[in-house]
Amino acid sequence: MARDTGYRPAELAAEDIDAFLADHESKGLLRFITCGSVDDGKSTLIGRLLYDSRMVFDDQMAALEADSKKVGTQGGALDFALLVDGLAAEREQGITIDVAYRFFSTAKRKFIVADTPGHEQYTRNMVTGASTADLAIVLIDARKGVLTQTRRHSYLVSLLGIRHVVLAVNKMDLVDWSRDVFDKIVVDYRAFAAELGIEDVLCIPISGLMGDNITAASTNTPWYDGTSLIDHLETVEVDDERLARRPFRMPVQWVNRPDLNFRGFAGQIASGVVKPGDPVRILPSGRTSRVARIVTLDGDLDDAQAGQSVTLTLTDEVDISRGDVIAAADQPCExxxxxxxxxxxxxxxxxxxxxxxxxxxxxxxxxxxxxxxxxxxxxxxxxxxxxxxxxxxxxxxxxxxxxxxxxxxxxxxxxxxxxxxxxxxxxxxxxxxxxxxxxxxxxHNIHWQALDVTREARAAAKGQKPAVVWFTGLSGSGKSTIANLVEKRLHAEGRHAYILDGDNVRHGLNRDLGFTEADRVENIRRVAEVARLMAHAGLIVLVSFISPFRAERRMAREMMPDGEFIEVFVDTALEEVEARDPKGLYAKARRGELKNFTGIDSPYESPENADIHVRTAMLSPEEACDLIVSSLRETGRLSA
Known part of the structure; x- marks a missing residue:
């Protein structure tokens, strides 16, 4: 049933090793995944490919035979899935949990195959395995047909840009090699694949356990005149071959500067071909230069193409950093x-x-x-x-x-x-x-408009430096009371300040937002943008918002120049704010009349390193105001 694929690495004589390695190095590489629903036979298929390509060593065979008898799921036959499923939980449950990568080769090509989980809860693992694949083998149990998880994985395959798909209808031996069953599954799957835009689909009836149509044509399917799975894997075009025909691009992974006489840019060529003398454009800056040398450990190259890792030197001193892309000057990427x-x-x-x-x-x-x-x-x-x-x-x-x-x-x-x-x-x-x-x-159409009057000039005219003082704490903690006192103090000194209060802003700018987690995030994003514009006008902006999530407070901080964002944590115990409850909100929340209320059924993430920590059990509002104004003066926000 199985053909001889030509390699038995365990049987090579010592004198043949060099020849084997040289031949091995020159062969192309295909990366592919197996995917589909639970129990479709993905691990079994990969184990069969390893076995038929003679990539299982003697000690592995002995362990496989022993494990197969111990597990006993295949009626005494070898359980090829055990060659791939290595985690104890995988063997105990008979499922694949993590992505398993395996290498094998034939006389024509090398392969790296990723066995991906079938369960929906491990979808992220499947995406990881598919991210570098050139081809996907979508397995379907002939008894079950196209299932939801088959569709999910096929959708992800199309989404990730995998161009070649093999539909392997497995366990055909369990449906008596029925052509009608096979044809119905093919029709169903091709209809779904067409909706996804998957054009290259090869459909093969197989038995992963028995080896039918894996490495050679099976006598059990005389009605199938297509290629075997391994023949297709050996001949299908890989992405590197296609990408070599596209314009040149190379993302810079490392600026190579071993000494003052050499400065090169190392990376793997993503597409196209490059030669010394070729004009290139550096992106996103748009600067241009020419390739001077293509440097490798084995010496300079006359050209290099997609898939090769090289170091390029340029004829000009151009500012290039890790993450920039070197592209063909006349056909740059976007x-x-x-x-x-x-x-x-x-x-x-x-x-x-x-x-x-x-x-x-x-x-x-x-x-x-x-x-x-x-x-x-x-x-x-x-x-x-x-x-x-x-x-x-x-x-x-x-x-x-x-x-x-x-x-x-x-x-x-x-x-x-x-x-x-x-x-x-x-x-x-x-x-x-x-x-x-x-x-x-x-x-492309929206650009920042440069203004002649700078934030520094606006602030200098006011005798202060702009700042965003961000008060955060539970509802009823005293944020607005303290912010109001700070504004009154600053106003009395002739400073220019303004309060953005949570309740007030929700009457206008944010009146369309509720109190779900998503709405709270958008609430803070909008207020942070307004605070940034006000600070740009030279104001001291006092923002009094619960702002329960650290991520959004960090986002607001990162919008401002260094030192311009001051986080004030108004720290009041939940028991205390519930006792105060000036608006009766906590009582409503406790009765279930007010959903998504911070501190009750919605979380509050306390600041880990607030710039100013106001413990209201120890400081009165007036003392907290003194502390904040003193801090503004000490940090130079308020000039004399």
Whole structure:
């Protein structure tokens, strides 16, 4: 049933090792994934490929035979899934949890295969495995047909820009090799794939356990006249081959400066071909130069192409940093700071519009903000639905704004320059994976208008330096009382200050916002923008808002120049504010009449390092006012 794929590394004589390695190095590499629903046989298929390509060593075979008898799930036959599922929990439950990468080779090509989990709760693991794949094998259990998770994984495959799909209808031996069953599944899947825009789909009837149509044609499917799985894997075009025909791009991963006589820019070529003398453009700056040398450890090259890692030197002294892109001068990629994107959310906490995240695209990391969640996508029906938040494993189309422009290609053209990850700004944990669909026109049409009168000139005319004094604390803690006293003191001294109070702002600017977590984030984003403009006018801005989340207070701080944002934590115990309850809000919240009330059924995240910590149990409002005004004077915000 299985053909000889030509390599038995365990049997090579010592004198053949050099020849084997030389031949091995010259072969191309295909990265692919297996995906689909639970129990479709993904791990079994990979184990079978390893076994049939003679990539299982003697000690592994002995362990496999022993483990297969112990597990006993295949009636005494070898359980090839055990070659891939290495975690104890995976073996105990008979499922794949983490992404397992395996290497094997044939006489024609090398392969790296990622076995991805089938459960919906491990969707983020599947996205990780698919992010670098050239091809996806979507497995379907012949007895079950196209399932929701099959559709989910296929949607992700199309989303991540994987161009080649193999539909492997597995366990055909359990449906008596029925052509009707196979044909029905193919029709169902192709209809869904067409909606996703997946054009290259090869459908193969297989048995991963028995090896039918894996490495050679099976006698059990005389009605199937297509190629075997391994033949297709050996001949399908990989992304590096396609990208080599595209214009040159190389993201800079490292500025190589070993001594004063050498300055090169190292990275892996994302697409195209480059030669010494070629004109190039540096993005996002737009500066131009020419390639002087292509440097490698083995010496200079006459040319280099997609997939190669090299160091380029240029003929001119050009300012280039990690994360910049060196591109063909006459065909550069786009540069923008606002995009429409598709995001797969991987965080336990919901994605919220207005919240700030780190975005990593290529080697560049910038601050990013979701400006609008346009809609969520139901991966089963492809229906779109309005949403204010995005939960774990959900997929949404969102508008995204960056603090600085980046060079990019839409994901459909180049995944390396179109894909990105979002990271939590506090933990640096990856919380989302995204794909750029296109740049928003306003990113090119809207520019900052330079003004002749500067913030420094406006502040000097007022005899002060601008500042944003941000009062945070529970409702009823005394924030507005203290802020009001500070404004009165500053006004008496002839200073120019203004209070932005939470309740007052909700009567106008933020009257359309409620008190959900998403609305609270947007509430603070708008107020922070207003405070920034007021500080630009030279004012001392007193912001009195509960602002319960550290992420939004950090976002507000980062909008202001260093030293201009002063966080004041008005620290009053929950028991004390409930006893005061000047507006009767805590009593309503306790009775369930007021939802999403901070401190009761919505969290308050206390500042970890406030600039000024006012403990109201120890200081009166007047003493707190003295402390804040003294701090403004000591830090130079108030000139003599």
């Amino acid at each position: 540069v923008a700071d606002q995009f429409e994107t598709t995001i797969v959310w991987m965080g336990e906490d919901e994605l919220l519009a207005g919240r700030s995240y780190w975005l990593k695209i290529g080697a560049r990391t910038v601050s990013a903000q979701i400006t609008e969640i346009k809609h969520r996508v139901d991966v089963n029906s492809l229906q779109e639905s309005a949403a204010k938040t995005v939960g774990l494993n959900e997929i949404a189309v969102c508008n995204l704004s960056l603090t600085q422009p980046v060079a990019f290609e839409p994901t459909g053209i180049d995944r390396g320059l179109g894909g990105f990850i979002l990271m939590d700004r506090i933990t640096n944990a990856t919380v989302g994976a995204g794909m750029i669909r296109f740049a928003l026109r306003r990113s």
